[in-house]
Amino acid sequence: MLDERKRLVLRAIIDSYIETAEPVGSRTIARKHDLGVSPATIRNEMADLEETGYLQQPHVSAGRVPSDKGYRFYVDALMEPYVFPGMELQKLHEEISSVQLSPERSIHEAARLLALLTQSVSLIVAPSTDQLVFKHLQLAALEDTGILVTLVLHPGIVKNRLIRTKRDYSPEQIADLSTALNQKLKGITYRELGPTIFTEVIRDFEEIGRALVEIILQGLAEDKGEQIYASGTVNILSQPEFRDVDRAIALFEALEQKEHLLNLLGRAAKSSGVQVAIGHENVSSAMQSCSLVTCTYYVGNDVVGTIGVIGPTRMDYARVMAAVDVVSRSLSTLLTEDK
Amino acid sequence: MLDERKRLVLRAIIDSYIETAEPVGSRTIARKHDLGVSPATIRNEMADLEETGYLQQPHVSAGRVPSDKGYRFYVDALMEPYVFPGMELQKLHEEISSVQLSPERSIHEAARLLALLTQSVSLIVAPSTDQLVFKHLQLAALEDTGILVTLVLHPGIVKNRLIRTKRDYSPEQIADLSTALNQKLKGITYRELGPTIFTEVIRDFEEIGRALVEIILQGLAEDKGEQIYASGTVNILSQPEFRDVDRAIALFEALEQKEHLLNLLGRAAKSSGVQVAIGHENVSSAMQSCSLVTCTYYVGNDVVGTIGVIGPTRMDYARVMAAVDVVSRSLSTLLTEDK
DNA sequence: GTTAGCACTCCCTCTTGATGAGTGCTAAAA
DNA sequence: TTTTAGCACTCATCAAGAGGGAGTGCTAAC
Numbered sequence: 001m002l003d004e005r006k007r008l009v010l011r012a013i014i015d016s017y018i019e020t021a022e023p024v025g026s027r028t029i030a031r032k033h034d035l036g037v038s039p040a041t042i043r044n045e046m047a048d049l050e051e052t053g054y055l056q057q058p059h060v061s062a063g064r065v066p067s068d069k070g071y072r073f074y075v076d077a078l079m080e081p082y083v084f085p086g087m088e089l090q091k092l093h094e095e096i097s098s099v100q101l102s103p104e105r106s107i108h109e110a111a112r113l114l115a116l117l118t119q120s121v122s123l124i125v126a127p128s129t130d131q132l133v134f135k136h137l138q139l140a141a142l143e144d145t146g147i148l149v150t151l152v153l154h155p156g157i158v159k160n161r162l163i164r165t166k167r168d169y170s171p172e173q174i175a176d177l178s179t180a181l182n183q184k185l186k187g188i189t190y191r192e193l194g195p196t197i198f199t200e201v202i203r204d205f206e207e208i209g210r211a212l213v214e215i216i217l218q219g220l221a222e223d224k225g226e227q228i229y230a231s232g233t234v235n236i237l238s239q240p241e242f243r244d245v246d247r248a249i250a251l252f253e254a255l256e257q258k259e260h261l262l263n264l265l266g267r268a269a270k271s272s273g274v275q276v277a278i279g280h281e282n283v284s285s286a287m288q289s290c291s292l293v294t295c296t297y298y299v300g301n302d303v304v305g306t307i308g309v310i311g312p313t314r315m316d317y318a319r320v321m322a323a324v325d326v327v328s329r330s331l332s333t334l335l336t337e338d339k
Numbered sequence: 340m341l342d343e344r345k346r347l348v349l350r351a352i353i354d355s356y357i358e359t360a361e362p363v364g365s366r367t368i369a370r371k372h373d374l375g376v377s378p379a380t381i382r383n384e385m386a387d388l389e390e391t392g393y394l395q396q397p398h399v400s401a402g403r404v405p406s407d408k409g410y411r412f413y414v415d416a417l418m419e420p421y422v423f424p425g426m427e428l429q430k431l432h433e434e435i436s437s438v439q440l441s442p443e444r445s446i447h448e449a450a451r452l453l454a455l456l457t458q459s460v461s462l463i464v465a466p467s468t469d470q471l472v473f474k475h476l477q478l479a480a481l482e483d484t485g486i487l488v489t490l491v492l493h494p495g496i497v498k499n500r501l502i503r504t505k506r507d508y509s510p511e512q513i514a515d516l517s518t519a520l521n522q523k524l525k526g527i528t529y530r531e532l533g534p535t536i537f538t539e540v541i542r543d544f545e546e547i548g549r550a551l552v553e554i555i556l557q558g559l560a561e562d563k564g565e566q567i568y569a570s571g572t573v574n575i576l577s578q579p580e581f582r583d584v585d586r587a588i589a590l591f592e593a594l595e596q597k598e599h600l601l602n603l604l605g606r607a608a609k610s611s612g613v614q615v616a617i618g619h620e621n622v623s624s625a626m627q628s629c630s631l632v633t634c635t636y637y638v639g640n641d642v643v644g645t646i647g648v649i650g651p652t653r654m655d656y657a658r659v660m661a662a663v664d665v666v667s668r669s670l671s672t673l674l675t676e677d678k
Numbered sequence: 679g680t681t682a683g684c685a686c687t688c689c690c691t692c693t694t695g696a697t698g699a700g701t702g703c704t705a706a707a708a
Numbered sequence: 709t710t711t712t713a714g715c716a717c718t719c720a721t722c723a724a725g726a727g728g729g730a731g732t733g734c735t736a737a738c
Contacts, residue, residue, distance in 0.1 A: 025731050040681050043732070061687045061731050102501065136487065138479050148475065150489050150499065158487065158499040162441065233572075234591040237584050245576050245584060252573040364700050379712050382701070400700050400718045681738075686731100693726080701718075708711070 002054075002073075008035060009045045010054055011078040014066045018316050021240045023063030068279035068313065071291070075276050075317050082318035084326055092117075093330045103155045103335055108229065110307065110331045115232025117323040120239075120311035121255065123294075125265050127304035128226040129153065134185040139178035141171040155299045155335040177213070228262050230255050241289065241312045254286035255310075265306045268294035272303075274321045274328075279313045291315055295324045298332040307331070341393075341412075347374060348384045349393055350417040353405045357655055360579045362402035407618035407652065410630070414615050414656050421657035423665055431456075432669045442466075442494045442674055447568065449646065449670045454571025456662040459578075459650035460594065462633075464604050466643035467565040468492065473524040478517035480510040494638045494674040516552070567601050569594050580628065580651040593625035594649075604645045607633035611642075613660045613667075618652045630654055634663045637671040646670070 002010070012033045013024045026039040026046060035042070046064050049055045054070040057063075066074065084092075095113060099105045107126055114122035132153035140148045142162075147169070151159040184200065185193070233255060242248040255261065264284060268275040277292045287310070294308035307328050309320050341349065351372040352363045365378040365385060374381070385403050388394045393409035396402075405413065423431075434452055438444045446465055453461035468490075475491035481501075486508070490498040523539065524532070572594060581587040594600065603623060607614040616631045626649070633647035646667050648659050 023731090027731075038681050039731095040683095041679085044680085047733080057732085059688060060733090061689070061729095063731065102499075136479065136481050138477075138487070138489075140475065140477050140489070142475050142491065148477075148489065148491060148497065150477075150479070150487065150497075152481065152487060152501070156485075156501050158489075158501065160441075160489070160497040160499065162491070162495055162497065234588065234595070237588050237591070243584055245582055245587075248584075249573065249576050252576070256573070362700090366700075377712055378700095379714095380710085383711085386702080396701085398719060399702090400698095400720075402700065679738105681736100683735090683737100684733105685735105686733085688732100689728105689730085691726100691728085694724085695722105696724105697720105697722080699718105699720090701716105703716090704714090706711105706713080708709100 002052075005035070005037075006045055006049060007078060008033070009042055010049055010066075010070060011074065013046070013049075013055065013064055014070060014074045014078070017066055018314055021314060023058055023065050025063035028063070066314075068281065071278045071313055071317070072281075075278070075321075079318050082316075082322040084322055089326060089330075092326060093333070096327070096330050097334055103157050106334055107305070107331065108231070110327050111229055111231040114307060114309060114323060114327045115235060117327070118309050118311065118315075118320045119232075119235050120309050120315065120320065121233050121236055122231045123261060123265060123306075123308045123310060124229050124231070125262065125269075125306045126227040126229070127153075127155070127157065127299070129159065130190050130226075131302065131304060132157065132299070133187060133189050137178070137182045137185050139174050139181070141169065141174045147174060155304070181213075226262055228258050228265070230261075236311070239312050241314065247289075250286045251290070254284060260284060264292060265294055265308055268292075268308065269296055269303060269306050272296065274325050276317065276321065289313055291317075293317070293320050293324050295328040297328045297335070299335045304335070341388075341391075344374070344376075345384055345388060346417060347372070348381055349388055349405075349409060350413065352385070352388075352394065352403055353409060353413045353417070356405055357653055360653060362397055362404050364402035367402070405653075407620065410617045410652055410656070411620075414617070414660075418657050421655075421661040423661055428665060428669075431665065432672070435666075435669050436673055442496050445673055446644070446670065447570070449666050450568055450570040453646060453648060453662060453666045454574060456666070457648050457650065457654075457659045458571075458574050459648050459654065459659065460572050460575055461570045462600060462604060462645075462647045462649060463568050463570070464601065464608075464645045465566045465568070466492075466494070466496065466638070468498065469529045469565075470641065470643060471496065471638070472526060472528050476517070476521045476524050478513050478520070480508065480513045486513060494643070520552075565601055567597050567604070569600075575650070578651050580653065586628075589625045590629070593623060599623060603631060604633055604647055607631075607647065608635055608642060608645050611635065613664050615656065615660065628652055630656075632656070632659050632663050634667040636667045636674070638674045643674070 009029060012029050012035075016024045016028060016032065026042040029035070029042050030037070030039040046055060049070075050057060050064065053067055054073060055064040056067045058065060092113060096106055096110050099109045104126065107124055111122045111124040114124075129151075132155070134151070135154050136150075136152035138150045140150070142148055147163045147165060149161045149163060151161075153159070233252065236242050236251060237248055242251065264277075264282065264287075267277075274293060274295045277294075279291060280288055282288065282290065282292055289312060290310050291313045292308055292310050293315075294306055296303045296306050298304060307324060309315075309324055311320065348368060351368050351374075355363045355367060355371065365381040368374070368381050369376070369378040385394060388409075389396060389403065392406055393412060394403040395406045397404060431452060435445055435449050438448045443465065446463055450461045450463040453463075471492035471494070473490070474493050475489075477489045479487045479489070481487055486502045486504060488500045488502060490500075492498070572591065575581050575590060576587055581590065603616075603621065603626075606616075613632060613634045616633075618630060619627055621627065621629065621631055628651060629649050630652045631647055631649050632654075633645055635642045635645050637643060646663060648654075648663055650659065
């Protein structure tokens, strides 16, 4: 649909605009990219590209700026993919791995690095308890009436819950229950925790009372909700499109609406590979002038979360997409190998 | 040293400046506060106040602006303390308490509310493992070579650490060691964990090997470091003194230097009650135009952390100090009662 | 189909002048 | 001696206008 030269012009304009954040004129293109034609010819092409919706003009005597449609075409067909040099890749993976403490920290570290790499805001959806596999469950009676529930989920994620009970249970009772629950639950996901297993356990421990089991399972359920973190939010202030403080505030506020973000990232979770949502393709009103690049990450073959980057539509798509891809791979590898 | 009228004038100026963020002129003072004297007289007073360093003049034909010295005097002697209405107090305490999940969450919630209450950035230093009392320690052998160490500290703070060992220990060995360690450590703080106790435990468990004990204790030590969180960072963008994006960025960056913040808040930890550091009283260069209001919080009678608020020197000291006081009390109460 | 030329648009910056808030000083009044 | 009115002066801020420049669209020639 676009002939070769139109593509070259469009690509040159978008490349230039991504770099400078200034509307691009025909003269600039003619000078910087040697297309072998004069500015006038380029002007004609630009007029056509504007008519077909790939470009926009802020005002009549300014250069052209890509439209969302333009960016979309750029991402799908024009841009030159960025490939991280092997050195950097390795360094990155080492940095993510260096935080040996826990998978949660690794995930945070991944977000931090992603923000650093892209100079944008990175988002990360932590694995929800829901879809992870039980690895170990343990109850421990504390001296007072408390019971400590510790849950280890497959990639090494540990959750705790202190439960206060009114009734008094003996340490032995609790230890027995602990062993039994651990046996039953091991290897299944929280989501699969159907009524069958539930009642099975309760039947065996009638004497301790279903009350306790219920409390425990409820307690576990409580923080199964997905969690989302943003990192590098400061970076958006350096972007020229957010020199205007009010727009920055609007975006900051949008970033604080966790629910909303989850929704946004959730869409990406269904497809595999790096996804891009450009400008108005995002439903969120505060993000109409932003693009979102996302990718899922894995434990083994299971998708457990999503990472992403938010930046102005004028982002360096090639680089950002490469970064998201690389970080998600690195994170997946890490989570998978040290289960 | 300042006569009554000078005090009135100074207070009127600071009150007004805090409210409007605009340099205050003699006329405004004469009109708004009925001091019974003419603007000319007030001008004379203002000239004196400037000469003695309580006020500053941005440029010759502007009104006056308080200096750090002026704010200091205002905080120490002039301002009318703010008292939260009982209703609000109770609501606040309920909100902090409502997050029943864990003390950590309560602390975060406290920070969030403090930021909301003051429309500024709130900081909070979480209790360092170092100074908290062991309540329960438990080891559990996982199926693979992992050992799960779970540590419960006095106000209900739970820490975990997954340790991978090369040697294979039997679940019984680990359970025994767990019991022994739990006995030994219960009731002491991490800081008190001297070589005596250490070697005692090792002697009893020579067969398991000092290696394991060492690994465990090392593992625990690793995240004993103090942690600091900032909340409500967006709020500073609404302050007129940070309309200039570059200054905002500078402050944001200062806020990301955790070490530095810890240092800053650390000073406050030595004194009791609400502390105020105004402008240049802070060593940090990026915070020369900011003030820091801090207060420690407790578990029982032990100081375990610090909360604080950072805002422009032109902050509403009365309100911010009241808020910091109230939140720290509320948090202390919460942490103390549900140990 | 391409290009040079040209008139035109409109943003941006700089200048200029007017306005007004606020001061310091002086001299008179209390 | 203190207070106040009056006045000249300073300087930020705003609006209006001029000039420059980047860029366009159109037309006619190549």
